[in-house]
Amino acid sequence: MVSSILLQQSINCFICNHQVLSLALFLSRSCKYLFINSNVLFWLKSMELKQLGRKLNNGFGEKRPNLMEKCTSSRRIGGIKARGAVNAIETASSPTAFPFFQTESQQEDTPASKLELADPEFYKMGFVRSMRAYGVEFREGPNGFGVYAAKDIEPTRRAKVVMEIPLELMLTISQKTPWMFFPDIIPVGHPIFDIINSTNPETDWDLRMACLLLYAFDHDKNFWQLYSDFLPSEEECTSLLLATEDDLKELHDENLASTMRSEKARALEFWEKNWHSAMPLKVKRLARDPQRFIWAVSMAQTRHINFRIRVGSLIQDANMFAPYADMLNHSCQPNCFFHWRFRDRMFEVMTNAGQRIKKGEEMTVNYMSGQRNNMLMQRYGFSSPSNPWDVLPFSGNAKIHLDSFLSVFNISGSHEDYYLNAKVANGGDSFVDGAVLAAARTLPTWSEGDIPAIPSIEIKAVKALQEECKQILGEYSTTSKQDQHILDSTPEMSWTREAAIKYRLHRKLFVEKVIQALDIYQDRILF
Numbered sequence: 001m002v003s004s005i006l007l008q009q010s011i012n013c014f015i016c017n018h019q020v021l022s023l024a025l026f027l028s029r030s031c032k033y034l035f036i037n038s039n040v041l042f043w044l045k046s047m048e049l050k051q052l053g054r055k056l057n058n059g060f061g062e063k064r065p066n067l068m069e070k071c072t073s074s075r076r077i078g079g080i081k082a083r084g085a086v087n088a089i090e091t092a093s094s095p096t097a098f099p100f101f102q103t104e105s106q107q108e109d110t111p112a113s114k115l116e117l118a119d120p121e122f123y124k125m126g127f128v129r130s131m132r133a134y135g136v137e138f139r140e141g142p143n144g145f146g147v148y149a150a151k152d153i154e155p156t157r158r159a160k161v162v163m164e165i166p167l168e169l170m171l172t173i174s175q176k177t178p179w180m181f182f183p184d185i186i187p188v189g190h191p192i193f194d195i196i197n198s199t200n201p202e203t204d205w206d207l208r209m210a211c212l213l214l215y216a217f218d219h220d221k222n223f224w225q226l227y228s229d230f231l232p233s234e235e236e237c238t239s240l241l242l243a244t245e246d247d248l249k250e251l252h253d254e255n256l257a258s259t260m261r262s263e264k265a266r267a268l269e270f271w272e273k274n275w276h277s278a279m280p281l282k283v284k285r286l287a288r289d290p291q292r293f294i295w296a297v298s299m300a301q302t303r304h305i306n307f308r309i310r311v312g313s314l315i316q317d318a319n320m321f322a323p324y325a326d327m328l329n330h331s332c333q334p335n336c337f338f339h340w341r342f343r344d345r346m347f348e349v350m351t352n353a354g355q356r357i358k359k360g361e362e363m364t365v366n367y368m369s370g371q372r373n374n375m376l377m378q379r380y381g382f383s384s385p386s387n388p389w390d391v392l393p394f395s396g397n398a399k400i401h402l403d404s405f406l407s408v409f410n411i412s413g414s415h416e417d418y419y420l421n422a423k424v425a426n427g428g429d430s431f432v433d434g435a436v437l438a439a440a441r442t443l444p445t446w447s448e449g450d451i452p453a454i455p456s457i458e459i460k461a462v463k464a465l466q467e468e469c470k471q472i473l474g475e476y477s478t479t480s481k482q483d484q485h486i487l488d489s490t491p492e493m494s495w496t497r498e499a500a501i502k503y504r505l506h507r508k509l510f511v512e513k514v515i516q517a518l519d520i521y522q523d524r525i526l527f
């Protein structure tokens with residue numbers, strides 16, 4: 001419960017719907033810290049609580065120009081969207097269970113303290129509805145919003161809760177029929193239910209989630225009417241559903257481009273089928289144009305979480321939007337994970353047990369374990385140059401000795417969970433990153449009991465594999481340097497265009513890293 005709190009000028013008291021939350025929020029106009037149970041909840045730097053003078057959406061699901069504009073400009077803060085630092089992956093980050101990695105989301109070098117804090121309104125609207133965040137803060141970084149440690153988090157034996165989001169704030173639909181909604185906001189007989197009901201249970205989760213989201217924006221006093229101000233707008237979302245044909249060409253990956261074209265056509269077809277002129281206004285106003293619907297589908301694709309929850313005696317596999325938790329960016333070496341707390345129906349974000357997180361470090365979760373960049377791009381519109389699951393299509397007969405390669409780079413673990421053995425590597429090897437782990441998985445290798453590698457044969461194999469890598473690079477019409485130059489010299493590029501160019505750049509950086517790793521391998525097996 002709330003303990004002692006500082007009171008200077010203003011007192012705000014909020015009584016929350018059925019949670020009957022009686023919370024005295026005492027705020028000084030200049031207060032910097034808000035203490036609850038001695039935990040620093042939020043650092044509201046120079047916080048000034050503004051009146052809730054915002055004009056709420058008229059319920060028609062349209063963008064609210066003022067707030068959206070504010071959000072647009074604040075999501076893109078001058079200078080922060082650094083484009084030149086995608087190579088900075090070798091920069092050591094603070095010690096974690098994976099000391100050699102910087103999170104993909106933190107590849108760009110801006111320290112968290114330089115990133116703009118989210119508007120106080122963002123905290124307040126959740127806080128009064130029982131959302132809690134402990135020792136973390138939301139900032140606008142190079143990849144949009146992200147969550148950052150507001151203080152050092154010491155390693156503990158048990159996972160630690162850093163966010164609690166009550167079920168009432170989430171939007172969820174069961175993954176299978178009969179469709180169940182938690183909270184149950186869609187009234188029986190509403191035509192949006194029939195539209196949801198017409199979807200294919202196996203494949204159309206994103207269309208259902210888009211309908212639910214649009215409905216929530218239109219639903220009187222729904223929290224998502226407020227939260228929508230902090231969602232990326234059409235221009236800010238990296239989803240390739242929102243990419244132009246020219247953006248798709250920049251991927252230099254025809255398979256991915258054509259997948260995205262059909263995904264977009266599928267969403268369009270759904271909108272045309274259900275948003276025709278004979279539909280009642282209460283449906284039409286949810287997405288007056290196809291672009292609005294495609295934006296909602298892209299929100300579903302980039303922000304939804306697949307999760308098993310338990311409500312009463314019901315165990316439900318659900319597709320859900322979890323506000324605040326959806327601001328966590330992705331990393332293949334995440335420091336956080338999600339958990340459902342049945343007792344009081346809370347969705348929790350927890351830090352890994354034993355994980356040290358330094359103040360300012362980004363908090364991340366793993367969106368998709370074991371997936372290549374093309375899958376991350378397809379769903380989320382971003383890629384990583386050090387994705388440990390990327391794959392190269394080697395087709396020749398050359399193979400290198402697996403154990404020798406692993407030991408040269410001090411890689412331990414089984415194929416599925418390779419990691420840099422920092423103890424053996426004497427504190428760390430800044431060359432070894434996710435791309436080297438991917439190389440260990442994707443390079444053709446041989447292994448026969450205790451038979452050791454013969455250096456001269458290995459070197460021949462290394463040369464052949466490097467040759468194949470160079471052929472892969474040669475198939476691109478641009479080099480990595482040229483891609484980097486394009487990114488650096490076009491600061492006003494759209495987010496989708498930037499994501500597309502980064503995707504092909506990341507592919508090349510990966511291939512180049514494999515070539516370098518093979519160079520190092522051949523040097524080290526000789527000596």
Ligand SMILES: C[S@@+](CC[C@H](N)C(=O)[O-])C[C@H]1O[C@@H](n2cnc3c(N)ncnc32)[C@H](O)[C@@H]1O
Pocket residue numbers: 103104105106143144145146231232237238239302303326327328329330331380381382383
């Ligand atoms: C669930 S949202 C995370 C919050 C988001 N950054 C925002 O501003 O609202 C997922 C989106 O964040 C961005 N993102 C997440 N992780 C990323 C990463 N590792 N690198 C680049 N972009 C990332 C992508 O645009 C992705 O579609």
